[in-house]
Amino acid sequence: MVRGRLERAFASVQPPPRLVDWSLFVCVSIEAATGVLSFTVGTSGRWYVFWLHRIVGLAIVALLAFKLYRVRYRLLDREQWEPTTPLSVLTAVAALGTLATGIAWVLGAGGAEDRIAYWTLLSVHVGFGLALVPLVVAHLATRFRLPRRTDFRERRTALKFAGLFVGGAVVYRLQETANAVLGTGGDERRFTGSRPATGEGNGTFPVTSWVADDPAPIDPEAWSLAVSGLVADPIELESVEPDATRHALLDCTSGWYTVQEWQGVRVGDLLDDAGALEGASHVRFVSVTGYRWTLPIGEARDALLATRVGGEALSHGHGAPVRLVAPGRRGFQWVKWVVRVEVRDRADPAQWLVTLISGFDS
Numbered sequence: 001m002v003r004g005r006l007e008r009a010f011a012s013v014q015p016p017p018r019l020v021d022w023s024l025f026v027c028v029s030i031e032a033a034t035g036v037l038s039f040t041v042g043t044s045g046r047w048y049v050f051w052l053h054r055i056v057g058l059a060i061v062a063l064l065a066f067k068l069y070r071v072r073y074r075l076l077d078r079e080q081w082e083p084t085t086p087l088s089v090l091t092a093v094a095a096l097g098t099l100a101t102g103i104a105w106v107l108g109a110g111g112a113e114d115r116i117a118y119w120t121l122l123s124v125h126v127g128f129g130l131a132l133v134p135l136v137v138a139h140l141a142t143r144f145r146l147p148r149r150t151d152f153r154e155r156r157t158a159l160k161f162a163g164l165f166v167g168g169a170v171v172y173r174l175q176e177t178a179n180a181v182l183g184t185g186g187d188e189r190r191f192t193g194s195r196p197a198t199g200e201g202n203g204t205f206p207v208t209s210w211v212a213d214d215p216a217p218i219d220p221e222a223w224s225l226a227v228s229g230l231v232a233d234p235i236e237l238e239s240v241e242p243d244a245t246r247h248a249l250l251d252c253t254s255g256w257y258t259v260q261e262w263q264g265v266r267v268g269d270l271l272d273d274a275g276a277l278e279g280a281s282h283v284r285f286v287s288v289t290g291y292r293w294t295l296p297i298g299e300a301r302d303a304l305l306a307t308r309v310g311g312e313a314l315s316h317g318h319g320a321p322v323r324l325v326a327p328g329r330r331g332f333q334w335v336k337w338v339v340r341v342e343v344r345d346r347a348d349p350a351q352w353l354v355t356l357i358s359g360f361d362s
């Protein structure tokens, strides 16, 4: 009796099946795009990228509930399995894993030092999400059905969809309020969701590699820093004397941030010594591992090559002898163990790939 009533209630709010499927595809695409984009956002001007990601994520919870409810007999009854069903199951698992880790992270689980095996909770979320994208595409390819005009015709359908997104926003606000009331950490988070690692110096924040970078400690005697490329007089420094100080915030995409006092040299001073030539528009910072990142020259001038943090000499893990401090950029752009500063006339799109594969060859 109760079950019949529940089923009728569910059937009456559920949008047309094909529309649910295509909406899931669109929402997962938005999540993949905003997820990747969020990695490049370091200053609060583009906070809406994170908002969109959270709200569309909650809409997926509802859409997936409709979908799994609809296909439950097909999944639970082995007799009904088709050749494509295992792929569908895998896709569902990846989707549930992405949602569960994302929601747990928003609700306050997984601090900077908590790890699942080696990864932070947020990194596991990213991993599930990256696996989900090709699975959804393959799932769609094996079960391709175009939505029909009639799927969109009903006014009520549009209302249901508006409801989904408004509901997502409301649930997200309620969650923020609940976290604030319970003191489970809504407040101290940045707009990126990252949580603070507090204190001063090497020991107070995690040593993090983006993927596989893990060089042997660098012998300062053997180390030098080259400033080359579009410059009048290339220079090679055997050591760096810190003469500038900056308070800057490092925000790692694995979900933590720290504010530290960094000491080192202004990149602008190095460029003045070497004499940047006309046409110089970008500066590339290259690690001993090959890992690299490029900044527009105006921003690069204002960045620091740091030798000290929180009053201490930089430790090996944090990038000694010298690491880039790029205020307003996400942590993965703060190149550690820098050996070359290259003045260039263009950006460097290949850097994305390099940061992912750097370290696997050593």
Ligand SMILES: Nc1nc2c(c(=O)[nH]1)N[C@H]1C(S)=C(S)[C@@H](COP(=O)(O)O)O[C@H]1N2
Residues within 6 Å of the ligand: 205, 206, 207, 208, 209, 210, 211, 212, 213, 251, 252, 253, 287, 288, 289, 291, 317, 318, 319, 330, 331, 332, 333, 334, 335, 336, 337
């Ligand atoms: N050469 C190199 N630099 C790197 C990385 C790396 O893997 N290799 N990881 C980046 C990432 S993801 C972050 S968050 C910061 C972390 O700096 P930390 O280890 O000092 O906390 O360094 C960045 N610089």
Ligand SMILES: [Mo]
Residues within 6 Å of the ligand: 208, 209, 210, 251, 252, 253, 254, 331, 332
């Ligand atoms: Mo990071």
